[in-house]
Amino acid sequence: MSAKLIKGTEIREQILEEITAEVAEIKEKYGKVPGLVTILVGENPASISYVTLKIKTAHRVGFHEIQDTQSVDISEDDLLALIDKYNNDDSINGILVQLPLPKQINEKKILNAIDPDKDVDGFHPINVGRLMIGGDEVKFPPCTPAGIQEMIVRAGVETKGAEVVVVGRSNIVGKPIANMMLQKGVGANSTVTVVHTGTKDLAGHCKRADILIVAAGVPGLVKPEWIKPGACVIDVGVNRVGEKISEKTGKKIAILKGDVDFDAAKEIAGSITPVPGGVGPMTITMLMLNTLRAIKFKLGIN
Ligand code: GUN
8 A cells, every 4th residue: 555645745835825815814904914034144055045945935925025144254243133123123023043053153042032922933942932831822833843733634644642753852843843742732632752862662662653753864764664554654854865967957956865764664654745845845834824923913813
């Protein structure tokens, strides 16, 4: 049996259409649109391509968007002053500082300087705390975990009482998705295990999973025999394992491989996300959703 493919590219289109319609409604009723600024420091090629796509998507859904590019040698004080400017700019609802930042800048200090009510990445400690409490407290669920949960829900996978195993304990994916899946509510209410580099029997834990979420950053880590027949497998890994020439554009592009041995796993799993085209497209989509949430909070729309 071949697993059902959970395609992030398709789910993205549905959600972006929903966002575009809501933005138009808000514009008509309140004369305002969500505003998103992305701050890019330096010329890291991967960061440039992520930020370009974020701004393009923001434009597509009708946001007011600003791409603020700063020199790689900007001082920490100047970057803090820039964040302060956007914290006080009423046309901006979401502020995103693209990571990683250059060495002279303390990343934590920068993320903590963003107004928590404009922190659409959900990385500020106040938003991490709100996520931990759950329910109505949550303002901005971090984008990749929010995308994962959305995919599970839209694929119709039962989460209540499900055994969820998360591979990886990063602050951006592993810890928050584990927390989100154990909360009460739709798309959650699961029994969650987090496994990591200190875990003794990785395979044994994975084999119990009804929903296996893999965010380890190790290409092909999860073997097909670790997957319970019929399980839902979410592969968050985006590992660059080489380069090839794109058939579409003729340009050099990265060869991407997930953390799961996809070809073999799809014969055992009930549903599975591909790489690329799975979780990847969901992250930017959820950033748009968080920016929409930000203006709705501000305008008091539920
Ligand atoms: N760099 C890689 N992923 C992310 C992300 O989700 N947010 C930000 N701000 N920077 C990133």
